[in-house]
């Protein structure tokens with residue numbers, strides 16, 4: 279029966295020993311224990327073990343909480359594992375076999391003290407170490423050789439016993455894997471692509487920023503990349519039956535050592551996986567079909583914003599008002615006119631004057647010559663300033679006109695989520711995970727409505743983005759980087775429009791099983807590469823390559839009109855002719871009406887006569 283004596287022993291022992299770190303193993307162990315996080319459980323064979331030097335030494339360490347277990351059945355796994363690290367004391371190597379079944383790779387360390395160890399046992403010890411490594415993938419075991427006053431670790435890559443001289447020794451083992459093959463998983467993702475031989479299920483080559491990083495890590499840690507054959511699930515996740523698919527599933531089951539494909543850092547509903555340091559960031563964005571092009575015939579009307587047109591009209595009207603006021607003051611204050619007008623000219627009525635001023639203002643405002651200059655200084659100055667403003671307005675209009683002929687104009691695209699919501703479009707998604715990712719659990723009314731509009735659709739022959747670019751009427755969800763990489767042609771040829779307001783932003787990292795002895799050293803290299811900007815360089819290069827790749831497709835180039843001069847044709851000046859035609863028709867109609875009217879008048883006159 280196992281008994282746990284919570285530190286009662288400590289009280290019995292008391293602090294009377296107060297030993298110094300007078301031997302090597304104590305110095306090393308003391309440093310190692312100071313570095314461990316979490317509690318340490320002492321598994322003792324019997325009460326007498328409590329008197330042994332090493333146990334006393336451990337009891338004196340104040341850095342971690344201690345639990346003492348006596349005479350425990352080593353293979354008893356039903357008991358909850360409360361402590362992270364474990365200490366066992368054995369007479370010699372052969373006895374270690376008793377705990378083999380109970381060893382767990384939980385990320386904690388084991389400390390196994392051997393009272394008697396002779397060079398003759400060396401092979402036995404190595405066999406044991408190798409066995410544990412192969413069976414459990416576990417090398418977190420400090421072997422304390424008491425009679426040799428030594429602490430050793432197993433180096434599974436050199437297959438040797440490594441003497442420990444400090445806390446860094448364990449980590450140093452994993453800095454050089456001596457060409458050991460690590461199971462690496464890379465699949466076709468945003469920044470990675472795989473070329474493989476389907477028949478033999480062998481990965482032939484990998485490319486992309488992720489694989490460049492994988493190769494760099496492999497070079498620095500000196501391991502061989504043993505690529506796993508990708509399955510169709512890509513990222514994967516938790517399934518309804520509680521199992522896990524895709525990359526998440528492989529890491530969860532420990533079938534892979536490192537997945538060098540960017541995963542969003544979020545909850546994948548398993549604590550058997552962990553993330554490396556963040557490598558880059560990405561947004562989850564919505565996109566819709568690009569709005570229609572504005573037809574050539576009415577293009578000039580859209581050359582400038584509506585507010586510019588409104589301003590134009592307003593200033594014209596205000597200008598005539600100001601001129602009228604000036605004339606009123608001039609007349610009321612009896613200011614002398616510059617040139618003496620004929621008596622007849624002065625006689626004209628107030629309404630006629632006002633009308634003339636109104637017309638003259640507009641004449642100046644649209645930059646036509648004014649026939650007669652106003653007879654007052656103040657008014658002339660005003661007209662001159664109006665001319666200046668009209669020149670500026672005219673220049674703005676002309677340059678905008680020239681621009682819209684060269685760069686095609688589109689009707690307004692939705693630019694915020696609110697506008698998308700108002701448009702009433704449904705949102706089609708292809709991964710069920712988007713449902714939980716995107717709008718779920720937000721307080722915003724808009725988000726809640728958008729959440730309700732999401733529909734999971736199966737992506738068949740035709741990709742979702744292709745459907746949207748052709749038919750529109752619904753929105754899609756994708757990673758921002760996809761629109762800059764594989765789907766860039768849809769953006770460059772103005773087939774789809776990304777809504778700039780993206781609902782989610784994620785850090786992206788690689789995935790490892792938990793626990794993994796490689797994490798720390800992999801992170802070390804990743805962080806250095808990220809800090810040096812190398813990762814930005816590689817992802818930027820991928821993006822530039824995506825842009826460049828469009829040069830290989832003449833049909834897209836033709837659509838973009840790259841390298842062609844824009845020659846203005848008759849169709850570009852349609853609007854002018856429309857305006858002319860309408861003007862002619864109107865004047866014709868008025869002319870006819872007038873002829874009719876005069877003939878009617880004449881007739882009535884004749885009748886009168």
Ligand SMILES: *[C@@H]1O[C@H](CO)[C@@H](O)[C@H](O)[C@H]1NC(C)=O
Pocket residue numbers: 296297298299305308309
């Ligand atoms: C033993 O060594 C550790 C670290 O090496 C040190 O913190 C501790 O104070 C030492 N203990 C004594 C009693 O010298």
Ligand SMILES: *[C@@H]1O[C@H](CO)[C@@H](O)[C@H](O)[C@H]1NC(C)=O
Pocket residue numbers: 443444
């Ligand atoms: C431990 O040994 C390694 C060589 O195996 C050496 O590089 C390192 O400096 C040593 N550390 C200490 C604390 O003595």
Ligand SMILES: *[C@@H]1O[C@H](CO)[C@@H](O)[C@H](O)[C@H]1NC(C)=O
Pocket residue numbers: 454455456457458500
């Ligand atoms: C890397 O591993 C190979 C064995 O595959 C070994 O020969 C080589 O010395 C190692 N490189 C370094 C720098 O340790």
